[in-house]
Amino acid sequence: MKRKLGKILVIAIIIHLIVFQIILSVHGDLPVVASRISGISNISVIADHSAPNDTLFGISVEVEILNRADENQTVIELSDFRPNVFINATFVNQSLEIDPLACAHATIMRYSYQPGITSEGSLVKFYINQANLTYLPDGNYTLWRLINTAYIINNITSEELPAIITVSSGIVNITYIDFDYIPTEITSFSFIFPIVFLSLFSLMVSLYIRRKSSITKYKN
Amino acid sequence: MKFVKAISLCYLILASFAPVQFTVTIYPSSFKTGTVDEDVPNPAVNVGQLQDKAYTYTGVDCVVDYYGITIDDYVTIVVIDDGLTELEWKALEQNPEANVDIIGFLTNDTEHDVTYITNPDDSLLDDQVQHGHGFAVISVLAAIARDLKVIFVDYRDEPGDDPDDWDTFGFDYGIYEIWEWIDDNQASKDIDIISWSWVHSINFTTPAILQKWSSLISKDVIMLTAAGNFCNYLNQLGIKYYKYQSYYTEWYSVGSIDHEDRSEPWSWKNQKSYFSSWYEDNEAANQIVNWLEPGNGVPVLVDAFFDQDLQIARGEWVYSDGTSYSTAYLAAIVALIITGYHNGIGSSTDPSLDKVIDILQYASSRSTFDQKMGYGYMDAYRAYQKAYMEGRWAA
Numbered sequence: 001m002k003r004k005l006g007k008i009l010v011i012a013i014i015i016h017l018i019v020f021q022i023i024l025s026v027h028g029d030l031p032v033v034a035s036r037i038s039g040i041s042n043i044s045v046i047a048d049h050s051a052p053n054d055t056l057f058g059i060s061v062e063v064e065i066l067n068r069a070d071e072n073q074t075v076i077e078l079s080d081f082r083p084n085v086f087i088n089a090t091f092v093n094q095s096l097e098i099d100p101l102a103c104a105h106a107t108i109m110r111y112s113y114q115p116g117i118t119s120e121g122s123l124v125k126f127y128i129n130q131a132n133l134t135y136l137p138d139g140n141y142t143l144w145r146l147i148n149t150a151y152i153i154n155n156i157t158s159e160e161l162p163a164i165i166t167v168s169s170g171i172v173n174i175t176y177i178d179f180d181y182i183p184t185e186i187t188s189f190s191f192i193f194p195i196v197f198l199s200l201f202s203l204m205v206s207l208y209i210r211r212k213s214s215i216t217k218y219k220n
Numbered sequence: 221m222k223f224v225k226a227i228s229l230c231y232l233i234l235a236s237f238a239p240v241q242f243t244v245t246i247y248p249s250s251f252k253t254g255t256v257d258e259d260v261p262n263p264a265v266n267v268g269q270l271q272d273k274a275y276t277y278t279g280v281d282c283v284v285d286y287y288g289i290t291i292d293d294y295v296t297i298v299v300i301d302d303g304l305t306e307l308e309w310k311a312l313e314q315n316p317e318a319n320v321d322i323i324g325f326l327t328n329d330t331e332h333d334v335t336y337i338t339n340p341d342d343s344l345l346d347d348q349v350q351h352g353h354g355f356a357v358i359s360v361l362a363a364i365a366r367d368l369k370v371i372f373v374d375y376r377d378e379p380g381d382d383p384d385d386w387d388t389f390g391f392d393y394g395i396y397e398i399w400e401w402i403d404d405n406q407a408s409k410d411i412d413i414i415s416w417s418w419v420h421s422i423n424f425t426t427p428a429i430l431q432k433w434s435s436l437i438s439k440d441v442i443m444l445t446a447a448g449n450f451c452n453y454l455n456q457l458g459i460k461y462y463k464y465q466s467y468y469t470e471w472y473s474v475g476s477i478d479h480e481d482r483s484e485p486w487s488w489k490n491q492k493s494y495f496s497s498w499y500e501d502n503e504a505a506n507q508i509v510n511w512l513e514p515g516n517g518v519p520v521l522v523d524a525f526f527d528q529d530l531q532i533a534r535g536e537w538v539y540s541d542g543t544s545y546s547t548a549y550l551a552a553i554v555a556l557i558i559t560g561y562h563n564g565i566g567s568s569t570d571p572s573l574d575k576v577i578d579i580l581q582y583a584s585s586r587s588t589f590d591q592k593m594g595y596g597y598m599d600a601y602r603a604y605q606k607a608y609m610e611g612r613w614a615a
Binding site for chain 1: 256257301302353356377382393417418419420421422426446447448449450451457458459460462485486494495540541542543544545547
């Protein structure tokens with residue numbers, strides 16, 4: 001009975017491995033692609049007469065995209081985001097709200113990144129619901145560069161490292177997060193062949209032992 | 221037996237040490253791979269004769285290729301998009317497989333004056349910076365709605381912080397002047413359809429814009445927009461809902477349906493495309509996805525060039541994906557409907573907007589509304605037949 005169960009288990013494993021392609025990929029601790037905000041400059045008020053009760057701000061942002069792999073990585077995005085840097089904010093004055101300006105054309109995009117760092121720039125615009133502001137209100141502003149938005153179909157891992165602007169009494173502090181720039185070895189282990197081989201081998205061995213013990217019994 | 225136990229134990233231990241990525245892909249062997257981002261093979265047949273599955277799925281091949289229906293002179297569409305170069309304009313009119321007639325290019329010039337260009341050789345187009353998406357979208361129209369008259373409305377875009385990437389002319393999205401011009405010229409240009417394959421995060425309407433939209437609807441103009449690609453409710457990304465202009469009751473929102481089975485990227489025939497967003501489940505305010513059309517692997521034109529051998533402007537046909545193309549696809553079917561009505565009635569009298577909606581509902585693949593699927597996709601042959609008969613009855 002035990003032997004029968006053992007055989008069934010081995011056969012089940014073999015069938016599982018053959019029917020379902022199992023790919024175990026080890027990337028270490030770090031995602032393959034990462035984005036970070038590497039610079040923030042030119043925080044300014046933009047003249048806008050279309051929203052008389054709001055103030056329109058613009059922030060110029062420098063971005064780095066890191067590909068930790070040794071080969072080009074194609075990243076699928078759900079749209080061509082304009083801009084592709086997002087902003088959110090929490091204000092000391094809780095009556096204030098941020099409303100980022102953004103649009104996108106509705107076409108799936110595919111971007112290829114070379115190994116290492118790719119640099120780009122972006123311009124983030126947003127309204128704050130108070131007229132005639134001349135500088136950013138006190139609060140925390142988080143900016144991040146979108147990447148890998150089609151993660152449900154992409155075969156890569158990613159991370160978005162934000163920058164944080166802290167405004168207090170008009171004084172601006174910016175915190176950036178660095179990449180852990182360690183090239184990651186992508187190792188794909190295929191366990192199919194060794195497990196199938198070992199399973200078949202163990203099956204053959206158990207059959208051999210059983211046959212031998214049957215012969216021994218017969219002789220006895 | 222010990223060997224068996226040992227192997228089983230090893231397998232379980234290894235499988236239970238969850239690696240960073242563990243992928244199990246199961247697809248029947250009949251699924252094709254590839255397609256999106258690849259060249260369309262034999263475009264003369266697959267596009268020119270509409271034999272690609274993206275077309276045969278809805279039956280547009282029957283209407284256009286088999287019965288030879290082209291759009292008559294009394295149907296005009298407005299397409300709002302990023303821009304067109306001189307070469308793209310000419311490629312849409314000259315490429316061997318599918319053509320439209322671009323009758324005008326509306327923009328806000330560098331002096332902020334509304335400018336209507338009718339000649340692709342106009343020097344203003346030499347400074348076109350942002351373009352390509354409009355070229356691809358109109359090519360979807362061209363494949364189905366042959367000879368359709370197109371008025372292009374040009375966006376101005378500043379996609380990054382490098383001024384070299386900024387458009388020097390064009391309309392800021394949502395600006396009133398777009399709608400004022402379209403409404404003022406609706407009759408003289410015989411504008412029937414507006415197609416807008418962009419999504420926005422801001423509620424940009426003003427009472428003046430809403431008044432113009434209302435006026436256009438009263439003139440039986442149908443306004444179609446992309447549902448968006450963020451594969452969720454209200455097309456959300458981060459903290460923003462990119463739900464405009466789908467969320468406005470005046471607009472009919474178009475999502476994407478899969479027309480074939482494919483493993484790379486995902487495509488499950490007759491299902492909503494994985495990326496296609498959806499809206500409310502209550503039809504009353506029309507804040508819904510109305511219909512779906514093929515948008516996951518459809519032929520589009522890219523990379524316009526001048527063919528020295530043929531002495532024509534043309535482009536490369538490739539497969540692309542997005543609800544942008546679903547919108548253009550449905551707009552093309554609407555153009556066929558209006559032409560069918562004209563052919564039936566024997567004049568250029570347009571069907572009312574309500575009549576067009578009735579015909580679309582009649583030819584829809586679903587008889588009941590679904591929050592994610594809307595009323596499904598259009599059977600183009602049924603739609604054309606119905607439109608023709610409606611025209612006959614109205615004559």
